[in-house]
Amino acid sequence: MNALLSSTNAIAAMSGIFGLNIKLIDIAYIVSSIFFIFGIKMLGKADTARRGNMVSSIGMLIAVVATLLYSGLDYTWIIAGIIIGAAIGVVAAKMVKMTSMPELVALFNGFGGLASLLVGWAEYERIKGFGWEGYLAHTQGEFYFSNIVIWLTLWIGGITFTGSILAYLKLSAKISGSAICFKGQKAFNALLALAMVAALVAMCMLPLETAYPVMIAVIALALLLGIFGVLPIGGGDMPVVISLLNSFSGLAAAAAGFTIANTVLIVSGCLVGASGFILTIIMCKAMNRTLANVLFSGFGATDEGSAKVEGEMKAASIEDAYYVLEAARSVVIIPGYGMAVAQAQHAVKELGTMLEANGAEVRYAIHPVAGRMPGHMNVLLAEADVPYEQLAEMDSVNPMMEMVDVALVIGANDVVNPAAVEDPGCPIYGMPIIEAYKARTVFALKRGKGAGFSGLVNKLYFLEKTRMLYGDAKATVSELAGMFKDK
Amino acid sequence: MDITQLLFIFTLAAFLGLELIAKVPSQLHTPLMSGSNAISGITIVGALLAVTNGEGQAIHIIGFIAVVLATVNVVGGYVVTDRMLAMFKKKGDK
Incomplete structure (x- = not known):
């Protein structure tokens, strides 16, 4: 002891x-x-x-x-x-606005990663100052171990930093949120990773003066890997990426802990690494995909999923929607990223209250990967004071979907796409969805007619019972709520 | 400290972490993430230890930047998590 x-x-x-x-x-x-x-x-x-x-x-x-x-x-x-x-x-x-929470968490995460990277770098400066012999004598360290853990700290910290910054840029729509792929991307990334391993060998073999620039090269490689690793991942997969980067920031801290032989860094960094890892797995399961598939498939960059769909999307006016909602006894509201973008959560809550006052039973069905980070919708609805009892998870709401009069889809797309259940050729086939298509009537709020973030055509929109409400979700919902008020 | 001891600590902490978080309700996913994100700012400890007297300019500057970044991570992370959880809490009180 x-x-x-x-x-x-x-x-x-x-x-x-x-x-x-x-x-x-x-x-x-x-x-x-x-x-x-x-x-x-x-x-x-x-x-x-x-x-x-x-x-x-x-x-x-x-x-x-x-x-x-x-x-x-x-x-x-x-x-x-x-x-x-x-x-x-x-x-x-x-x-920060609650709707921008994923961006901010990503940004903080990136700062933590960079701080860990700098801790590793500072330790290498220390080694440079002392010379290996003096350094190892002082710290009772081990040459190869020190090299490996510093290398790991720089690597994980660097990936966490630029990866998080890129996620931040994608989430805040400063760059395109869709997957960005170029030819030979996988080969390029593999090459970066290989160079990384080669750099470790060089760090161990070369004398300190020549190993120092190699260490700097490791930092550069790590930063590049973060950028090119997140670039081909689409906006819809961000909950997975953010969880994973969260895990990495913990592991970077743990690696820094090994570097300076500090127990509290190792323990707490490792705890964070584990928690981020579990969230990552939960998110992957919610999409029925493997982590490797999320990270390397460049999902959504191709148009393989845009199969021909029969029928057409039928638009409805807000008045039409009002009359149907007015008569509805049970309503399920399904929020998605679109609600966050339109900042419509308060308006949605107001509409929910109106519907209840009108005698309908109102529930909010939340898909685990709705939005851009784990639990994103829960945070927004909590901000708008939606009572916790009205929030329903996917598994509890699906069995009663057939008894629901109106499913109100607000800016959600892939998580209600019946193709995931019906079409084995569809890229998201097998992903558990909220079965909005089973409700008697579906109203889908959408900004425009284009495909969603994933680039997939949503079959739900083409169903006979579905009506589209185009336009800004917040304006549409507020108008609906206003009609109930004026009644 | 002995390397194997450090690895031992790491291994135990990993299992502890997996056990601790295995069953978290989905409405707490975001606070858990931003809360644990704040904890990953523990790297501030390493950053502080780099801001020393008499170890040269480079370490000093690198350490200082690391302290600033890690503090943003820690303080921002805790404050934003608290803000989120305060919203959740209101429900329970009603």
Whole structure:
């Protein structure tokens, strides 16, 4: 046990103050890890989630304060850095609209990845300053191990950074959200990965002066891999990508922990890595696809799925919709990314309330991958004060779909596409969907006539019972709600 | 610390993490993600340890930038998660 408590750290070794202080710091790290573990556990349950977040933030505070006990730190710059970082963080977190939450999470995630990368880089600078012999003597480290973990830190951190930034750009529509592919992309990415492995070998073989530029090349390669890895992934697959990058940011921190032999980094980074990994798997399952398929298939960039569909999309006026909704006894609202884009959640909630007042039973059916991050729709509807009891998960709402008078599809597309059930040739075949097509009537709100994000034709829109309501979702929904009010 | 011990800690933490999060209701997916995202800012500890006196300009600058970035991640992550969870909580109180 004693061995576990006495971590050796580069700085501690260099400043030469072993003893009580270092022990104290290590014990504080253990306490902080316990806070993180309880925090995450509590985050997983609705009634304790908010306190869990608080608990985990206390764990973070303990870890930071304990770290400041190491001697030799330059407090002036540290305090300046923390003040600047905290100010940016608070302002961004307070200002962001709930609809832009996926972008912000991606951005924060990227910053964390870059910070880990820099930790790895700084450690290499330290090695450069000491020379390998001096460095390894001080840290009681191991040559190959140090090289590998620094390489891993740079690699994972770099991918996390540029990957997240690219996800941010796609999500905020600063660049096209669809999959961007070019010829030989897979070969190019494979080449990058190969170069990465070669760089590790070079880092281990070459003398320090020549290995240093190789280390810089590793950073460049990692940054490129992040960009070209996320480029061919379409907007509809973003929940998977964001979860995966979240996992990576944790693993980058853990790798940084190995680099500087710091236990609290390893433990908490690993916890985050695991949680992100589980979310990734959940998201993949919700789409009935493998992770490899999501990452490498360039889904949605091709037009293989646009099979011929019989019939035509029939538009309806808002008045038509009003009369049908007015007579409906049970309504299921199916929100999708379109609701987030139109920022229509408050209007949707208002319409829901009106329908209830009119005597209809209203439920919100939420697909696990609706939106651009896990649980995206839940957050938006919570913001609009939709009662939790009205939110229904896919599995509970599907069995009663046939009894539903009106399914109101608001900006959702692939998650209600019956082709996923009926058409084995369709790229999303096998993906569990919300079976809106079983409802007696379907109203689909849509901006225009084009195919959705995935580029697939949605067969739901062509059904006899489906009517399209074109236009801005927020305007349409508000108008509908207004008609109920004026009644 | 011994390398195998570090790997041992990592392995145990991985299993612990998988156990902790295996069953999380879908409405908490976003807060869980942004909350754990804030935790990944723990790399701030590594960043702090790079901002030292007398180890040269390069480490100092790299460390400082890392501190700023990691702090944005940590503080922003916790605040935004709290904001989200506050909205969820309102429901329970009604």
